[in-house]
Amino acid sequence: MGGTHMNRSLWRKAVALTLTVAMTAGLTACGGGGNSTSADGNKRYFKADYLSDLPDSFNDTTSNIQFKGDVMYYTSSNADYTKSGLYSYNLITGENAQLYEQAQSDGSGNSSWVSGYTVADSGEVYLFVTKNQMDESSVTEDYSDATLDDVLSYMADQWGYSDEDAEKDWNDYYAKDYTDEDGNVNYGRFLLAQNARFIQTSSILKVDTSGNIAFEQDMDLGANAENVSCNGIAVDKEGNLYLALNTWSNNDSGNSVSSDEYFTLVIGEDGSQKGRIPSDGYTSRLVGLADGTVASIGYGDAGCELRPLDVGAMKEQTDKAIEVPSDTVSVLDEKNLLVTEGSSVYKYNLDTKEKEEFFSWMDCNISSSSVSSYGVLSDGRIAAYLQNWNSNGNQTEIALIKEVDASEVADTVNLTLACMWTGSDAEEKVIAFNKSQDKYHITMKSYGDGAEEYEDAVNSFNTAVTSDSNIDLVLFNDYSQAINFASKGLNVDLYGLLDKDTELSRDDFLPNVLTACEYDGKLAILPQTFTLQTVIGKADDVGTTPGWTVSDMKALIASKPEGTQLFWGMDRTSALTALMSLGYNDFINWEDASCNFDSQEFIDVLDFANMFPEEFEYRDDMEDSTVLLSQGKQLLDTYYLSDFEQVQMYRAIFGGPTTFIGYPTSEGNGAMLSLNNIIGISNSCKDVDGAWQFLRTFYLPKKSSDGDSDYTYGFSIRKDDFEKYCQNAMKADSDGGSTWGWGEFEVEIQPATQEDVDQVKDLVYNTTAVSGAVSDDITNIINEEAAAYFSGQKSAEDVAKIIQSRMQVYLSETK
Template identity: 30%
Template sequence: MSKRNMEEKRMKKFKFIHKRSLTAFVLSTAMVLGVTGCGKDGGVQGNGDKDGNTPEYVYVAEYLDVQGMDDVVNMKEADGTLHMLTVEYGESEMSYKLCTLNLEDSSTTETDLESAAGGYFTSTFFNADGSLEVIESKEDYDDDWNLLSRSLYFNKYSADGSLISSEDVMEKLQFEEDFYVSHFIRDAEGNYLIGSWDSPLMVYSQDLVKTGEIANANAQIDGLCITESGKIVASWWGNMGGVEVALVDVTGQKLGTTIETKKQSGSATVWAGSGDTILYMNGSELYSCDVVTGEIKVIMNTMDMDVNADYIQSIYPLSDGCYLMTCYDYSSDNSGMGMLIAKPVDPSTVAERIELTLATVYANQDVNDAVIEFNRNNDEYRIKVIDYATDDYDWNAAVTNLQNDIVAGNVPDMIDLSSLNMPWRNWAAKGILTDLYPLMEADGEFDKEELLQNVRTAYEEEGSLYILPSTIMIDGVMVKEKFVNGVSSLTPSVLMEMEKTLPADANLFYYNYQDEVMYNMVYENMNAYVDYEKGECYFNTDEFKAVLAYAKEQPAEFVYEEGVSLPGLLKEDKVLFYNINISQMPDYQFHKFVFGEDIAFLGYGGSDNDGIRIVTSGCALSITEQCEHKDVAWQFLKTFVSEEYQTREYLWGIPTTQTGLDNFIYEAQHMEDTHGYGWDDVNIDITSATDEEVDEFLAILEKADEVNYQDTAIMEIIEEEVAPYFEGQKSADEVADIIQSRVDIYLKENL
């Protein structure tokens, strides 16, 4: 083949097609961020206000056709051209391409990149002119996947994709053979910063001579990026749970002043913004942070343009004020990579629709997907998600804010009660939530009998159903049958009696320390101490004081022992009980194997049944009485109990409809492949479930007919008051009386 023909083969054309423009927005400034124009100051900025005035601009998503791309590794805009490094995954190898898109005339090119060693790119960096620098790893393994040898190559490519140079740099960079390059950036002076997730940043000259190291005293550096202005920024998870960033001083070989971002979810990844800014997602909101001034701004909420932030992999600001986003949808069989441009448009071009609000705390991915699907296919109504999640990741504060809004009369149309640690029983009793049974009857297409009987029993309140769960888990305790001795549920008194008969080298639970004892004997048994229907509590009792005394005898903290196998302890009768949530049939099969003999599945007592409970694993939605379009809201809720949803391959747990459960069992008994399960030193391949295993599983599921509701407010009261007792500062009588008084006041104020 001639050189010309080879070049023609490499320089293939591909198309970026604007497939559709999703311009469905409700012009509520409190919910949709407007922009004043396109600029280079960290993105287009919002100018709407809380009084509901119409914003000057809103964002819409224009999708690009990216067929043939499996992933976008890196990108850079240079002189009006977008340069992208993409990868396609084959059965045994990966192929890399350099793609360009002219932002002025939409012309495109695609060039196959020549691999220097036939390996894979561990880290890449685009220069300002669109040229590319790459660290390529080549590894050789034996038949058992033991590493035999490893080489690292430093490759340089021109902006047109030609390989300029390649050098084996493993020895030159002074790396150990198992060193993995995750950070790789070059500053304006030509210095290279190279690092791994578990190492300091190493500084090299442009000739790859090591000149020093930059360490973060607080945490390992998780990411690096370089701003448009050339400033290098390091990011990591801070000790308080949020992502922190700092400028990297290459000359002084140190980090600058730490900036606390508002990022509390996802990874610690940040992207280069315009000027001195960085970009990052926090939930569904896109933020910019000026790394010089520390100013933080919200740019947009991606849900407002019907884009699920869970799928966003990278964001790049374009010079015209738009944002290019790469996304990957893992949620279905049609999963794949996608690209879109978030573009500001005049609000007058957007059709106005009736808005229904959906309140949530840390939005569920499936809920966001369903909201987007609803909004894309409805010309008259639109659902707006209001996430009460707080910047400091305080769950209780978020629920309190939602509760305060409801008390103030700002009641949403729907509420996502996924945690069920919200005071939903109280809301139902006060007439805030709508009984869903009449909506089912009026629907005509969904019969309430389709819901599993135990699910209806668990979620009903006096014959009414206020919550519709999509999927569930079974919450209980596994124990060998020989230890049960007629016990049907684990009440505090039962646990205390069993403790007395244990051998000296055995424990009821593996995590046998003070907080865990309180969790198992009190928090899991809250029904023994609180009667929500009567509004009464029973903490100043001899039984509760006995639990306190037993808990005090245990270690204050769990002492981890190296090399100890929990499965081994269960099998050898050194630990009797194992708390478990079962979400799939293989969960049950595997843990039954771990115990090694016949098992019983028990629940925590304090109620009229065996105490085996339901934990909501997917979403749990309700409709409020204030909703003026309950029939529309029901159509949205019905999505989660539809045959399509309940029988799909990827679910967050056990289906809640009979159709879904039948399919769930069928799939469990007709597995095409084995599934490897491992826990410490136990590894097995799970195969199709037997009839016996199915019968055992269904018997447990049928008994799970109450919701595992843990009142976090009461738990916090107990945790706060028992601390002085454990430290010897107060007696059990004093602590029990204080808890009794405080919980009694709480119940009177909230029920």
């Protein structure tokens, strides 16, 4: 098909298109004075500008964005998703063109799509196109006379649709795929498609810069390649095309079975297959390097590797593999890649294997989670495609980031927020705050992004937040870190700031959450949201009042037939963990750093845990929890309370009323708060009022324009928001509700009853214990020494004394 010319209407130059750059308020500069630092120790400053007046083809359906030189390439669909195209857009001149168009559906159930593409230095585009063709011979039944009623009946009978929903979804989602250009609907093809076998085929196309198809070549990948996944595509300086493929076949029932055949297919300049390069496992992407060669990126024993491809020998040059920090890379020059780790972009030298921070997305007020792709323009700017999913749908932007002189940077107070990892929730809050004013700038500093081992990240973070005077705010990964921070007197008392605030007061918050966040009478931290962690059981077994002791739990299991489980799969170690989830409060006094693990009460805990098997032996033929709970063979289950829906599922499984009985403890309801996004202000903070101005944004009342659609996991710690959530839970869902399923059980969720709400509110308002208060160090001490008792090497009394001694030393050293 060489030389075929595409429809001239597909080629459109944006002569009248004016390329404008819109500065976003608050995006004065990356960093605000304390951020990216070059190898010579000098600070570097960046600005992020945004493009407006993008082409109409750049819309909510846009995907597969690539940057090549000054040109952005992308695919997008028309409004009804019947056609898709590949477009180019010059970010400097504004020139826009459609290079390729295809029908996504042919009106009879067959479909096609662009699985991948790459752009050569010349601007020519290579596309890997996949088609699904219906094999009519695989179905013997005749559907030629089918009507709309037949289609709707099928959707109701096979998919569980109501009559109304079936017709709506048919019109909204399915009809277009079975409607020809004249508007004729082929209902029989729809029914045929539900029963037919589909044959997948693939082809390669080469399209020049004017939209001409230079060649189109069908691919023959062998008998086992009934299905193909293209994981990467690149072209070298000789015009050879590389395709990182995974092929697999179907079993007799028509289900896909991966053959785990991974390879890179090499296609010559004329479209002929030159050979296959075997891949050692999954290739995440292919990269065209600055010297015109191609390398694969995959994961080996040493981590993420860049492996040069030898087209002559048809092999990966594993002996020349280069370890890289991640597979998110962009080629900067012959010696350097740009590599994304967390919220930062690093310049990674391929020779020295050293990395240097280039700039931070966060310091440009861009959430790293929104960056889908980026590239380097000819003038040195970074072009980034940003994609944000929120209540308003999929919002896309193109940001242009450039390095600027320090004189162009607004004079702001830079505050450092230390964190283990840069999560999207915190990033969004930081970005919103930085954009809202120009007096302060929050910089997030991560100690976990890029760390090879979790323990390394934890140790680095803990050391920094307890010793680095340049840290102003701390986003803790768990509650034990926050307690350790507060026990050293490193926190600012937030009550002093809250009590001076003109828009917030203590009365705005759930009082039990404030109590849980106190240390030594001071408000050490505040979380953004919380959930409850508790234990649920059948009311006939555990009673109707939350809260019980270890003795109560022992009595329950003793009353049941042999073989009855408390929790699914519980062994001695997990039993001890469950017993100690709240038990630490009975044995540790945090205020004076004392403990009493040598007491008879703790010895009883060890004895009870020792009743369970040494190890839980899982078998494939075991019944799952839903069956065991429904038959009384399992009595309890761990419950994470964040809504009013899940309990309805458990009532159906237990076959009657349930109780949030909780973990065993000498006092209280046995529930624990799980705090999310825990933040404190360091007593070394350079501007405490500025830090509070940021922290308070988490808790200000919602404006009416904010709506209720922004999702955050868990309950709000604002009293009015929590009460509103409880009231809304008793209202019928305007969308018709939802259905929960687990195992053989399925429940249509109903509005919560007043009894449901009262039960949860009683639990919430009377819970001050916090999940995660025990550090891994404490848990490890208990488990390490208890193992000697469980194995029969030592008595429970001796083990309790050893734990008491070790724990007292630990508490004294960490206070």
